[in-house]
Amino acid sequence: MAGEVRQLDDRKLAVLRAIVQDYVGTEEPVGSKALVERHNLGVSPATVRNDMAALEEEGYIHQPHTSAGRIPTDKGYRLFVDKLAEVKPMSAPERRAIRHFLDGAVDLDDVVARTVRLLAQLTRQVAVVQYPSLSRSTVRHIELVALAPTKVMLVLITNTGRVEQRMVDCPGPVGETVLADLRARINARAVGQRLPDVPGFLEELPAGFEQPDRPTVSTVLATLFEALAEQNEERIMLAGTANLTRFGHDFPLTIQPVLEALEEQVVLLRLLGETADAAMTVRIGREIAYEGLNSTSVVSVGYGSGDESVAKLGVIGPTRMDYPGTMGAVRAVARYVGQILAES
């Protein structure tokens, strides 16, 4: 029996949808009369009032003052996002603009910088983009350069364009031929592999060298493994903080904790980290674990060069955001960044 879960009929859902849409547009509590005027619901304000009472009973909307209109609650937005809204695709000109803007990037830093700015501009909110993380990337090339008799520079280049570099102090002089040999063997085994998998393919390597060269080989490999494991390098980029000023009129109280949260890279990383890889994730208000962001919503998604996501990006805005539009922009940008990364 239906018992506990009360069903909301279609019209009530339509009313909720209308309330969300209007409130997002006007930022003011929306009343029954205004609703029937702006949306042709085909019923009278009184009927809508009854539906509103039911919706409020169920916790989807709420009225700030006795004699005011209704505003959606977090739960209301949640229902809206899950059931009532469809991602709004970008228009063709918009897609062209995105494409064109991102195509101009010269290197990875630039790709990320352009992406984050673009996203902030499209959504008029705060945008966050995570750098392609090392752990999800694959090896494009590993280079060894002799800088001095016992000094070797190791350069690791990933398929996402990231470059990591380390100095290696070798226990003894390194011959150029040994180095070339080592370079060839490492690349033969490692190229195309995911970073965390690489050590497994190289473990046996020292055994293939002459006894006197083995310590050197081991030292180089140790440094390489270290560079591969370095997870700290999770970097992110922010843009659009100025958009915070549009969030509301109850300013300082709202904006301060948000600004503080945005300064904590750890918080942002965790925020993005909780994003499901493939699907778009929307977290609304209290659903966000971090307190300072309790009155915001986060729309995030993974992006990557192939099917797999190598990092996340997203948007932080007020709970009263334009969800369909924001989700459309986030999805489109993620898709194009993926393409750009795949091409380069």
Add this chain to the structure above:
Amino acid sequence: MAGEVRQLDDRKLAVLRAIVQDYVGTEEPVGSKALVERHNLGVSPATVRNDMAALEEEGYIHQPHTSAGRIPTDKGYRLFVDKLAEVKPMSAPERRAIRHFLDGAVDLDDVVARTVRLLAQLTRQVAVVQYPSLSRSTVRHIELVALAPTKVMLVLITNTGRVEQRMVDCPGPVGETVLADLRARINARAVGQRLPDVPGFLEELPAGFEQPDRPTVSTVLATLFEALAEQNEERIMLAGTANLTRFGHDFPLTIQPVLEALEEQVVLLRLLGETADAAMTVRIGREIAYEGLNSTSVVSVGYGSGDESVAKLGVIGPTRMDYPGTMGAVRAVARYVGQILAES
């Protein structure tokens, strides 16, 4: 003859100093009565009123409303900073804390990140730190890696630890021997040179290669020169934007243009760029060319590993800031960062 420049006697200057100090502390217009109470000036309020009238006449202070106290003008702050204030040195425990905090840094990124956070925390304002600029650095190594028959990756490593990387699309296939030759010749000439000087040493290089290879060599060099010249790559790091919320009660109007300005790296770079290398620079309100920052002050100074400054850092705050304290913090931090860089 003294004629045009009216002299302000010592007591008037003392009054101005007292006004600035009080206003910075209370953020409220300061009246004659409160002044004589808080500072023992040894004269009556009426006398102070006369002095205030004179100071206002000269444009150092100004009253927001007929029946309100006085607040300093930009010109007043300027006089205060130039003649009336002394940089307040950090206390010994503070210096120890700075030292200790910066000593924990593991690489260049970390040094900059720690510095900017520290500065924001010490001054409780917005801090800006510029990365050691490429143009002042020297070449540690330049690496060329063949990724595909016509694709070469160029990696530039500087003595300050920065790594720049570029993809080069060559007009034709590149042989490994040619590439090795080119790599050797470039490094032989460029290592140890300052980045802007490098092109001068490499101009003749294509002529030393066989005719068919010259286009490739030229292409690689062109990309290298581009990377060397890229002034855009002047990166900066920000912290403390949350402190903006303490700036005033007339919020959105004040904070929005500032946030916008802070997002424009170009603006910030120009701001720091105008800083004199050695001496500390203080720019107050309208003295700042960029419109969005017209109601803020900027305290900045160069820092570097030796005598020479390799980059700038500074603080952005309201014109009503604690100048002596801020200047002290900026100077101290710059000094210690310089030491850290010199050591590493």
Add this chain to the structure above:
DNA sequence: CTTGGCACTCGTCATACCCGAGTGCCAAAA
């Protein structure tokens, strides 16, 4: 040149008031 006195200005705060949007409820209509 300094000081005390005094009238004047004006912004802030508190109070009171009205207006209107929006509600909940009820009885009648569909």
Add this chain to the structure above:
DNA sequence: TTTTGGCACTCGGGTATGACGAGTGCCAAG
């Protein structure tokens, strides 16, 4: 049973009013 029109009620926001007080400018005396 659901929808509708009517109606009394609530309450936040805006405006007018007035008292208060901090602060000033000016003047005449010290």
